[in-house]
Amino acid sequence: MIITLDNITKRYGSFVANDSISLSVRSGEVHCLLGENGAGKTTLMNVIYGLSKADGGQISIDGKAVQFASPKDAIAAGIGMVHQHFMLIPAFSVTENVVLGLEPTLFGDRLDLDAARKRVRDISAQFGLEIDPDAPLEGMPVGIQQRVEIVKILYRAADIMIFDEPTAVLTPQEVIEFFKIIESLRAAGKAILFITHKLNEVMEIADRITVLRHGKVVGEADPATTSSGELANLMVGRPVSMLVSRTEAKAGDVVLALENVHVTDGTSKLALDGIDLVVKAGEIVGIAGVHGNGQTELIEVIAGLRPIVDGRICFAGGDIAGISPRERHRRGLAHVPEDRSIAGLAVTMSVAENMVLDSYYEPRFSRFGRIDWSSVRKAAAQLVSQFDVRTKSVDASAASLSGGNQQKVVIAREMSRPIKLMIAAQPTRGVDVGSIEYIHKRIVEARDEGVGVLLVSTELDEVLALSDRILVMFDGRILAEFDSRTADRSLIGLAMAGVVTQSQTHAPEIAP
Amino acid sequence: MTATTLSGRAQTVFLDPALVRRNRIIGIVLLVLAAVIASGFGIGVEGNAAFNLTPPRALIPIGSLIVPVAPYVLVIAAIIAFMGVRLLMKSGSRYANLLLGIALALAITAFLTWATAGKSLSLIGLLQATVVRAVPIAFAGLAGVLCERVGVVNIGIEGMMMAGAFTGAVAGSLIGGVGGLVAATVVGGGIGLLLALLTVTYRLDHIIAGVVINMLVLGITSYATSQVLVSNRALNQAPVFRPIEIPYLSDVPILGPMFFSHNIFVYAALIMLLSATYYLFHTRLGLRARAVGEYPRAADTLGIDVFRTRYINVMLGGMVAGFGGAWFTLGSVGQFDENMTAGRGFIGLAAMIFGRWHPLGVLAAALVFGFADTLQQKLVILRTPVPAEFLAMAPYILTIIVVAGLVGRARAPAADGHNYEKS
Numbered sequence: 039m040i041i042t043l044d045n046i047t048k049r050y051g052s053f054v055a056n057d058s059i060s061l062s063v064r065s066g067e068v069h070c071l072l073g074e075n076g077a078g079k080t081t082l083m084n085v086i087y088g089l090s091k092a093d094g095g096q097i098s099i100d101g102k103a104v105q106f107a108s109p110k111d112a113i114a115a116g117i118g119m120v121h122q123h124f125m126l127i128p129a130f131s132v133t134e135n136v137v138l139g140l141e142p143t144l145f146g147d148r149l150d151l152d153a154a155r156k157r158v159r160d161i162s163a164q165f166g167l168e169i170d171p172d173a174p175l176e177g178m179p180v181g182i183q184q185r186v187e188i189v190k191i192l193y194r195a196a197d198i199m200i201f202d203e204p205t206a207v208l209t210p211q212e213v214i215e216f217f218k219i220i221e222s223l224r225a226a227g228k229a230i231l232f233i234t235h236k237l238n239e240v241m242e243i244a245d246r247i248t249v250l251r252h253g254k255v256v257g258e259a260d261p262a263t264t265s266s267g268e269l270a271n272l273m274v275g276r277p278v279s280m281l282v283s284r285t286e287a288k289a290g291d292v293v294l295a296l297e298n299v300h301v302t303d304g305t306s307k308l309a310l311d312g313i314d315l316v317v318k319a320g321e322i323v324g325i326a327g328v329h330g331n332g333q334t335e336l337i338e339v340i341a342g343l344r345p346i347v348d349g350r351i352c353f354a355g356g357d358i359a360g361i362s363p364r365e366r367h368r369r370g371l372a373h374v375p376e377d378r379s380i381a382g383l384a385v386t387m388s389v390a391e392n393m394v395l396d397s398y399y400e401p402r403f404s405r406f407g408r409i410d411w412s413s414v415r416k417a418a419a420q421l422v423s424q425f426d427v428r429t430k431s432v433d434a435s436a437a438s439l440s441g442g443n444q445q446k447v448v449i450a451r452e453m454s455r456p457i458k459l460m461i462a463a464q465p466t467r468g469v470d471v472g473s474i475e476y477i478h479k480r481i482v483e484a485r486d487e488g489v490g491v492l493l494v495s496t497e498l499d500e501v502l503a504l505s506d507r508i509l510v511m512f513d514g515r516i517l518a519e520f521d522s523r524t525a526d527r528s529l530i531g532l533a534m535a536g537v538v539t540q541s542q543t544h545a546p547e548i549a550p
Numbered sequence: 551m552t553a554t555t556l557s558g559r560a561q562t563v564f565l566d567p568a569l570v571r572r573n574r575i576i577g578i579v580l581l582v583l584a585a586v587i588a589s590g591f592g593i594g595v596e597g598n599a600a601f602n603l604t605p606p607r608a609l610i611p612i613g614s615l616i617v618p619v620a621p622y623v624l625v626i627a628a629i630i631a632f633m634g635v636r637l638l639m640k641s642g643s644r645y646a647n648l649l650l651g652i653a654l655a656l657a658i659t660a661f662l663t664w665a666t667a668g669k670s671l672s673l674i675g676l677l678q679a680t681v682v683r684a685v686p687i688a689f690a691g692l693a694g695v696l697c698e699r700v701g702v703v704n705i706g707i708e709g710m711m712m713a714g715a716f717t718g719a720v721a722g723s724l725i726g727g728v729g730g731l732v733a734a735t736v737v738g739g740g741i742g743l744l745l746a747l748l749t750v751t752y753r754l755d756h757i758i759a760g761v762v763i764n765m766l767v768l769g770i771t772s773y774a775t776s777q778v779l780v781s782n783r784a785l786n787q788a789p790v791f792r793p794i795e796i797p798y799l800s801d802v803p804i805l806g807p808m809f810f811s812h813n814i815f816v817y818a819a820l821i822m823l824l825s826a827t828y829y830l831f832h833t834r835l836g837l838r839a840r841a842v843g844e845y846p847r848a849a850d851t852l853g854i855d856v857f858r859t860r861y862i863n864v865m866l867g868g869m870v871a872g873f874g875g876a877w878f879t880l881g882s883v884g885q886f887d888e889n890m891t892a893g894r895g896f897i898g899l900a901a902m903i904f905g906r907w908h909p910l911g912v913l914a915a916a917l918v919f920g921f922a923d924t925l926q927q928k929l930v931i932l933r934t935p936v937p938a939e940f941l942a943m944a945p946y947i948l949t950i951i952v953v954a955g956l957v958g959r960a961r962a963p964a965a966d967g968h969n970y971e972k973s
Binding site for chain 2: 087089108109113119121125126127128129130134138139140141146147148149347
């Protein structure tokens with residue numbers, strides 16, 4: 039079994055997402071497709087899987103040309119795909135999710151769930167996946183959900199398996215488990231196409247590597263004869279430094295102190311269960327953890343977007359429970375939210391409007407309830423040049439900017455006033471490498487100017503690169519604390535999965 | 551390195567302040583309710599209430615249920631007060647909604663007993679009418695379930711039913727009852743097709759599409775009634791389907807007259823609700839339909855045609871609504887009046903939510919609404935001191951209470967109301 043792509047081209051209007059891409063994957067081989075966000079990896083996968091149609095080029099399986107009008111055709115040809123965002127239905131059981139679209143039936147279209155269950159059990163046993171066919175999907179850990187996705191593909195007897203950023207949502211421990219599954223699939227003779235932007239994974243799992251940049255194949259490599267540095271340069275198109283240069287932190291007074299903070303997730307379940315946390319001026323405190331362990335609630339309660347149930351939050355010397363988000367801004371809080379397109383920006387509004395969302399009411403922009411647009415534009419233009427935002431004009435809509443430039447708008451706005459504390463949540467998610475470097479530099483600069491930074495990121499590498507102290511959140515609590523100079527990656531990984539040793543247990547300093 | 555421990559820990563006992571507050575409020579409401587019942591309906595009321603259990607025209611009389619009013623009402627008040635006190639003491643209870651529901655049901659029986667004091671009320675008649683009045687609501691609710699399970703919000707059920715009622719009357723007058731019923735179903739399906747076209751293909755907002763359909767049908771039928779039907783009486787004299795007694799089953803006491811001596815609309819509603827349950831939860835196509843309503847992109851990646859599934863189910867929903875609409879004319883009075891559906895389509899949507907998007911839940915909810923509707927009529931006959939206008943509000947007030955308070959955390963299909971675009 040071999041799948042060959044020959045000069046695949048896909049355009050969206052004048053934008054070329056895939057430009058004459060050719061590659062092949064053989065049975066029993068893991069072929070890694072490496073590229074930055076926006077390099078065209080997902081577009082290529084959608085073409086292979088029949089979700090979108092190529093404008094040019096040819097796909098062939100075992101030398102025979104194939105045409106996929108829909109995923110149905112691709113599935114019939116033996117292609118299976120694990121999407122970056124799982125295609126699973128939370129309201130259904132494992133079995134229902136697996137058989138959906140190819141259901142065994144009895145008379146009168148009646149579902150044969152018994153036969154389906156047996157198949158799920160068989161496949162799960164064959165590849166050591168340990169899946170309970172009757173478990174509801176709701177509330178299942180992502181690592182297990184991913185196995186359900188794999189069972190789903192195997193149930194359809196796929197020989198060519200595509201994984202789109204499969205490790206993005208996993209803990210380091212789950213990644214190890216996942217790689218074992220990949221090994222057993224490779225041993226079973228599956229052809230595996232593995233899409234990622236993480237270099238260390240590529241070096242670990244790949245038999246062959248293809249690097250994509252701006253929709254083009256820019257290089258092919260053999261993991262035995264290449265290095266991650268070379269791959270990084272290839273992926274970005276210029277030499278990149280993977281390290282953030284920074285000096286030792288000079289921590290000052292406490293700017294933020296949380297004492298025994300409890301918060302619910304909106305129902306009666308506790309999302310934060312007794313958080314103690316201190317951030318001092320001039321230090322970066324990194325929160326590591328798998329998404330969904332209370333980080334969102336932590337950010338929101340500090341920003342004033344979520345009511346506190348129990349405990350105290352002191353910011354710049356005073357208790358801020360019950361104080362509005364705007365007043366918190368005035369007292370020197372900056373908030374770079376997790377999802378810039380939802381909470382960070384009003385994407386349909388212009389860059390200039392977005393730049394003053396926090397300050398439009400101030401006398402310099404607003405007189406007698408009327409906004410002075412010329413001074414807004416002037417201030418925005420200054421921020422645009424100061425923060426290197428690449429935009430046609432300050433009147434362009436925020437939606438027209440790339441992810442990296444959108445994020446720079448958010449950061450520019452939040453740093454445009456005097457601040458004491460900056461919450462940076464996922465500051466570089468979906469941002470190109472060039473902008474990542476720039477944003478990291480800005481965060482470190484802010485620290486050096488005496489701002490306390492609370493960095494929340496699910497990317498462990500980012501937390502390691504920036505933080506002075508590292509706290510690991512698990513299940514609504516801070517489970518462990520590490521000093522970044524002595525931090526051990528694997529121990530942090532274990533803590534992210536809920537496993538700690540006595541010596542790391544987080545012992546908060548008592549706020550003065 | 552010291553001992554490694556897995557951080558499994560017991561969740562600390564924790565009371566959500568919102569839940570506690572809500573339970574306190576419900577507890578106080580129950581106490582007030584108990585006081586109102588005891589003082590208003592119990593103390594000082596003399597005599598017995600007679601509930602007749604024998605259906606009209608029955609050969610063997612079963613007799614009546616004689617209830618002494620004051621003792622019964624006081625016992626009910628005491629039970630409700632007890633539940634209220636319990637909620638105030640155990641404010642972490644998760645059964646507050648259930649208790650509230652039971653208390654309301656008991657309060658209604660107390661009220662009914664009081665209203666019947668010194669008189670007699672046909673309980674069988676009350677229950678029979680409940681079923682009849684539940685029919686249009688059940689059809690509307692089922693139409694809603696079929697549409698929303700595939701992710702299309704159908705506010706247009708009211709209009710679909712009105713179109714069914716109108717078509718049933720006109721076609722029924724021309725070609726007979728069965729022909730009228732078929733025509734109403736086809737017209738309902740046609741409007742379903744229109745809704746699917748607007749929402750699925752043109753991705754219009756579902757609420758706007760539904761409102762447009764309602765206004766369109768109201769306008770057309772009202773115009774046609776005043777301009778055509780008034781001057782051509784022959785076009786608005788449809789035959790009415792007669793009740794069919796189901797052999798043996800209709801002789802069962804209480805249940806027989808309640809469910810098995812009605813016209814075909816009641817039987818059709820029961821059959822459709824049962825088949826819809828089978829379809830949605832036990833068949834291949836039903837699984838696919840639900841998948842489309844939950845996560846259309848996932849369904850799409852598995853080769854399920856999202857658009858076709860939505861079209862088919864929305865049209866099915868339209869057909870059910872059209873069929874149900876024919877009840878107003880062919881199953882009831884035989885002629886069409888302007889706006890004769892009077893909001894039943896919307897109450898059907900409330901029944902859908904109350905019934906948690908499940909056909910059998912819709913049946914139960916429809917019976918509750920049917921009961922409220924019937925009670926209102928019976929109370930007017932009993933000449934209670936409560937103004938008739940106030941009683942006429944009962945079904946709508948119940949709708950608000952049910953949708954706002956009692957439903958709890960019923961969850962709509964995840965993609966309900968969301969348009970789907972292929973990537």
